Amino acid sequence: MDKRDIERLLESVRAGKVSVARAVEQLRHMPFEDLGFAKIDHHRGLRQGFAEVVYAKGKTSQQVVAIVRGMLRRGTTNNILITRADAAVFRAMKLLNRAAKFHSLSGAITIRRNQEISGKGEILVIAAGTSDIPVAEEAAVTAEIMGNRVESVYDVGVAGLHRLLHHHEKIAAARVIVCVAGMEGALPSVVAGLVSVPVIAVPTSVGYGASFGGLAALLAMLNSCASGVTVVNIDNGFGGGYAASAMNKL
Numbered sequence: 001m002d003k004r005d006i007e008r009l010l011e012s013v014r015a016g017k018v019s020v021a022r023a024v025e026q027l028r029h030m031p032f033e034d035l036g037f038a039k040i041d042h043h044r045g046l047r048q049g050f051a052e053v054v055y056a057k058g059k060t061s062q063q064v065v066a067i068v069r070g071m072l073r074r075g076t077t078n079n080i081l082i083t084r085a086d087a088a089v090f091r092a093m094k095l096l097n098r099a100a101k102f103h104s105l106s107g108a109i110t111i112r113r114n115q116e117i118s119g120k121g122e123i124l125v126i127a128a129g130t131s132d133i134p135v136a137e138e139a140a141v142t143a144e145i146m147g148n149r150v151e152s153v154y155d156v157g158v159a160g161l162h163r164l165l166h167h168h169e170k171i172a173a174a175r176v177i178v179c180v181a182g183m184e185g186a187l188p189s190v191v192a193g194l195v196s197v198p199v200i201a202v203p204t205s206v207g208y209g210a211s212f213g214g215l216a217a218l219l220a221m222l223n224s225c226a227s228g229v230t231v232v233n234i235d236n237g238f239g240g241g242y243a244a245s246a247m248n249k250l
Helices: 003-014 020-027 044-048 061-072 087-096 130-145 158-165 168-173 187-192 209-222 237-248
Strands: 032-034 039-041 080-083 100-103 108-111 122-127 149-154 176-181 199-203 229-231
Touching (some): 003 020, 039 061, 061 087, 080 130, 087 100, 087 108, 108 130, 122 130, 122 237, 130 149, 130 176, 130 199, 130 237, 149 168, 158 187, 176 237, 187 199, 187 229, 199 237
Parallel strands (some): 122 149, 122 176
Antiparallel strands (some): 080 108, 100 108
């Protein structure tokens, strides 16, 4: 439940469309609902502008469904995002809500309940290589479901810099850029040297032995010589997309 939902509820009570008892019932589980194995933070949207995001990895399908069911029965219009899910979780989710959509490349599941665009400009997600696309897609899906216009440019790493420069118009038009790269993690430095907007660098675990599961890319991004680079954790496309959305709404 976010600010808009509460405003709509109070207006409905004032207009006599919703009884006081029903309004109390909708507000009863704020700020959280205890399911025993999980505590649903129904207050998250009010505090942060977007509902709690469900991290599916490590949870059973039944647990994910129970959490989302609790979120859905609050009667809000918040979009719902589930990350790091698989086909089994999606099948269970589809039985719960027919609007559920599985983004197979990223493993994300979305339930879109409104089409509102609240971002001020466009977020551009850039991936260095094809192997980085799953993490880039997680960033793109996250930013999009949070109410942003999102464009993607993939396989434009520094091994062929002309591929990146071919998209200079999209790069110049973006308000925030999420740059996803593995191997030596050089791409965010190059991109940040071309623009005056925030660049969120997402290192991936893509690479050979000495990449140490993405640590080499992470350290390279942290040590970037380009100004304006902010770094999130290894393979954290969700974190990159979420941060980009927050920046795009300022």
